[in-house]
Amino acid sequence: MIVSLLKRALMMSTPLLLGSIAEVIAERSGMMVTAIEGIFLMGAWGGFIGTYLTGSASAGILAAMLAGLAAAAVYGVVTIYLKQHQVVTGTAINILAAGFCTYFQRVLFGVPTSPLKISPLREVAVPLLSKIPIIGPIVFEQNILTYLVYLIIPAAYFLLYRTSAGLTIRSTGENPQAVDVAGISVNRVRFLTVLLAGVMGGMAGAFYSVGYLGMFTSNMIGGRGWIAFAICFLGNWNPAGAAAGALVFGLAEAVAIYMQSIGGGGYFPNELFIALPYLLTIVLTVARKSFNVPAKLGVPYKKES
Amino acid sequence: MNAKLRDMVISNLIAILTGLALSGLMLLLLNINPLEAFGYSLKTMFSDPYTLGEVFLKATPLIFTALAFAFTYKANLFNIGAQGQFYMGAIVAVSVSLRLDGKVPTAVLLLTVMVCTAAAGGLIGALIGYLKARHGANEFLVSMMSTYVVLALMNYLLRTFLKEGKGEYPQTDPLTKAAWLPTLLPGTRLHIGFLLAVLTAVAVWILLFKTPLGYRIRVVGSNAAAARLAGIRAETVCVVAFLISGALAGLAGFTEVNGVQHMLIQDFNPGIGAAGLGIAILANAHPIGVIFASILFGMLNVMGNLMGRMPGVSIPSSITDLMQGFVMIFVIASYFLRDHWQNRREKRSLQRGAAV
Numbered sequence: 001m002i003v004s005l006l007k008r009a010l011m012m013s014t015p016l017l018l019g020s021i022a023e024v025i026a027e028r029s030g031m032m033v034t035a036i037e038g039i040f041l042m043g044a045w046g047g048f049i050g051t052y053l054t055g056s057a058s059a060g061i062l063a064a065m066l067a068g069l070a071a072a073a074v075y076g077v078v079t080i081y082l083k084q085h086q087v088v089t090g091t092a093i094n095i096l097a098a099g100f101c102t103y104f105q106r107v108l109f110g111v112p113t114s115p116l117k118i119s120p121l122r123e124v125a126v127p128l129l130s131k132i133p134i135i136g137p138i139v140f141e142q143n144i145l146t147y148l149v150y151l152i153i154p155a156a157y158f159l160l161y162r163t164s165a166g167l168t169i170r171s172t173g174e175n176p177q178a179v180d181v182a183g184i185s186v187n188r189v190r191f192l193t194v195l196l197a198g199v200m201g202g203m204a205g206a207f208y209s210v211g212y213l214g215m216f217t218s219n220m221i222g223g224r225g226w227i228a229f230a231i232c233f234l235g236n237w238n239p240a241g242a243a244a245g246a247l248v249f250g251l252a253e254a255v256a257i258y259m260q261s262i263g264g265g266g267y268f269p270n271e272l273f274i275a276l277p278y279l280l281t282i283v284l285t286v287a288r289k290s291f292n293v294p295a296k297l298g299v300p301y302k303k304e305s
Numbered sequence: 306m307n308a309k310l311r312d313m314v315i316s317n318l319i320a321i322l323t324g325l326a327l328s329g330l331m332l333l334l335l336n337i338n339p340l341e342a343f344g345y346s347l348k349t350m351f352s353d354p355y356t357l358g359e360v361f362l363k364a365t366p367l368i369f370t371a372l373a374f375a376f377t378y379k380a381n382l383f384n385i386g387a388q389g390q391f392y393m394g395a396i397v398a399v400s401v402s403l404r405l406d407g408k409v410p411t412a413v414l415l416l417t418v419m420v421c422t423a424a425a426g427g428l429i430g431a432l433i434g435y436l437k438a439r440h441g442a443n444e445f446l447v448s449m450m451s452t453y454v455v456l457a458l459m460n461y462l463l464r465t466f467l468k469e470g471k472g473e474y475p476q477t478d479p480l481t482k483a484a485w486l487p488t489l490l491p492g493t494r495l496h497i498g499f500l501l502a503v504l505t506a507v508a509v510w511i512l513l514f515k516t517p518l519g520y521r522i523r524v525v526g527s528n529a530a531a532a533r534l535a536g537i538r539a540e541t542v543c544v545v546a547f548l549i550s551g552a553l554a555g556l557a558g559f560t561e562v563n564g565v566q567h568m569l570i571q572d573f574n575p576g577i578g579a580a581g582l583g584i585a586i587l588a589n590a591h592p593i594g595v596i597f598a599s600i601l602f603g604m605l606n607v608m609g610n611l612m613g614r615m616p617g618v619s620i621p622s623s624i625t626d627l628m629q630g631f632v633m634i635f636v637i638a639s640y641f642l643r644d645h646w647q648n649r650r651e652k653r654s655l656q657r658g659a660a661v
Contacts, residue, residue, distance in 0.1 A: 084637045087383050088586055089634075091385060092630065095633060096633070103626070103627050107335055110619075223450070233446065269464075269465070275454045279450075282442075285443055285450075
C-alpha cells in the first residue's frame with residue numbers, strides 16, 4: 001500500500017514539477033508567469049485534441065506544448081513589450097484560456113452524447129531498474145512524462161547554474177541594467193524564458209488530459225497551475241527546492257485520492273482531502289520565511305532614454 | 306485631467322471593439338455571420354424590458370466583486386480571491402435566511418442577512434490581510450487558494466447540513482418570498498440589490514477619496530516608503546483594506562442568494578470573481594467607473610446567452626467567456642496606448658515651454 005501511495009505521489013507530482021521548474025526559470029529572469037493556470041489548461045486541451053484527432057499521444061503532447069507556447073506568447077507580449085501588470089494580465093489570460101478551450105471544444109465536437117475519451121498514457125516499466133525492490137515499482141514504473149521530468153530537473157539546474165545562458169537569465173532578474181549594458185536585450189531574455197515556461201507548462205497540462213484522465217473538461221486543472229506557481233516560491237527559486245516542493249504536493253494529492261477512495265475512513269469528509277493541497281499551500285506560504293526573491297521579480301524593464 | 310479621461314474613454318472603446326471583433330471572427334469559424342449574431346442579440350436586448358433588466362441583474366454581483374478587487378488594488382495589494390469571499394457570503398446568506406425565514410419581518414431579515422454576509426466575506430478578507438501583514442505571506446497566492454478551500458467547504462455543507470429536505474440534489478431548500486429582495490421593476494427579475502450595489506460603489510468612492518482612511522490606503526498604494534515616513538502603519542492598512550474588500554465580495558453572495566437564486570446551488574456563478582478583476586481594470590479601479598464597466602460585462606453576458614438561443618444557428622454560450630476574455634486582454638494592453646499618449650502630450654507641453 002505504501003508502495004502504491006508513493007508511486008502515485010511521484011506520478012501526481014510530475015506536472016507540478018514541470019510547472020514549478022518552468023516558473024523557476026522564468027522568475028529568475030524577473031517574470032512571474034501568473035498565466036500558468038491558463039497555460040496548464042491550454043496544454044490539457046491541446047494534448048487532448050492532438051491525441052484525439054491523430055490517435056497518437058506524442059502528437060498530442062506536441063500540440064499541448066504549442067498550445068502552452070501560444071498562451072505564454074500572448075502573456076509575454078502584454079507584460080514584457082507592453083509593460084502591463086503581471087498578476088492582472090495573468091488572470092485575464094486564465095479567463096481567456098478557459099473560454100477559448102470550452103468554445104473550441106464545442107466548435108470541434110458539438111455536444112457529444114457520451115464523453116469523448118482517449119486512452120491515457122501507459123506505464124512503462126524500465127527493464128532491470130524496475131526490478132529493484134520497493135524503489136523499482138515506485139520510480140521506474142511510470143509513464144513517459146514522469147521519466148522526462150527526471151531528466152528536466154538536472155537539466156534545469158545545469159541551465160541555470162552552469163551555462164552562460166543561465167547566468168544571463170539570473171542576472172536579468174537581479175540587475176537588468178547590467179545585462180542591458182552588456183549588450184543583451186533584457187526583453188528578449190525575459191520573453192524567451194516565458195516561452196520556455198509556456199512549452200513546459202503546456203506539457204504539464206497534457207499530463208492531466210493525455211497522461212492521466214484520458215479526457216478533457218474545462219475545470220480539470222482546478223488551481224494546480226497556481227500550486228505550481230506557489231511551489232516555485234516555496235522552493236526558494238531553485239530547481240532542487242521546486243522538486244522537493246512538488247513531491248510534497250504530489251504526496252498530498254496521492255493521500256487525498258487514497259483517503260477519498262476509502263471514504264475518509266468514515267471520520268473525515270472527502271472535501272477535506274480535496275481542500276488539502278490548497279490548505280497546505282496557504283500554511284506553507286505563511287510558514288516559509290527568508291526568501292531568496294529575484295530582486296526585479298515582476299518589475300517591467302524600462303530603458304532610460 | 307480632462308485629456309486623461311478622454312484618453313481612457315477612447316482607448317477603452319478601441320479595446321472593447323477589438324475584443325468584440327475578435328470574438329466575431331471566432332463566430333465566423335462556425336460559419337455564422339457575426340454581424341447578424343451581434344445585431345440579433347442587441348436588438349432583442351433593447352426591445353425586451355425583461356432582457357434589459359437581466360443586464361443590470363447580471364451586473365449587480367460584478368459591481369461588488371469588482372469593487373472588492375479595486376479596493377485592495379488602490380493599496381497596491383491583490384485580492385484575487387473574491388470568488389471565495391462571495392461563496393462564503395452566499396453560504397452565510399442562505400443559512401441565516403433559512404433560519405430566520407418566516408420568523409421575523411422581511412426588512413429585519415434582509416438587513417440581518419446583509420450584515421452577516423458582509424461580515425463573513427470580511428472575515429476571510431481580514432484573515433488574508435493579517436497573514437500578509439503579520440507573516441509576509443504572498444497575498445495573491447493565499448487569496449487564490451482560499452477560494453478553493455471555501456469551495457470545498459461549500460460542497461461539504463451542501464452535501465450535509467444545508468442539503469435540501471428532499472435530499473436529492475446538492476442544493477438547499479428554497480427561501481420563501483418573505484426572504485427575497487424586492488423586485489425593482491415589475492416584469493423583470495431586477496431586484497433592489499442593484500441599487501444597493503450602486504450605492505455601495507458611491508460609498509466606496511467617498512471612503513477612498515474623501516476620508517482619512519481612504520487617503521492612507523491610497524498613499525500606501527502609491528508610495529509605500531513615503532507612507533512609512535508619514536507614520537502610516539502599512540500593516541494596519543493592509544488588514545483593513547482586505548477586510549473591506551472581503552466584505553464587498555461577500556455582499557455579492559447576499560444579492561445573488563436573496564435576489565436571484567433564492568437558494569444555494571452547487572457551483573453557481575463560477576466566474577464572477579475573475580470577471581470582477583477585469584472590470585476593475587477596465588474602470589482603472591475607480592468605484593464609479595466600476596458601475597459602468599459592470600453593466601458592460603452584464604451586457605456581454607446577456608448577449609452571449611441571447612446568441613446561444615438565436616434561432617437557426619447553434620452558438621455555444623461559452624462565447625460569453627471568450628468575449629469577456631478578449632475584452633479584458635485588450636483593455637489591459639490599451640493601457641500601453643494610454644501611457645504613450647500621455648508621454649507624447651507631456652513631451653509636447655515641455656517643448657512648448659522651452660520655445661517660450
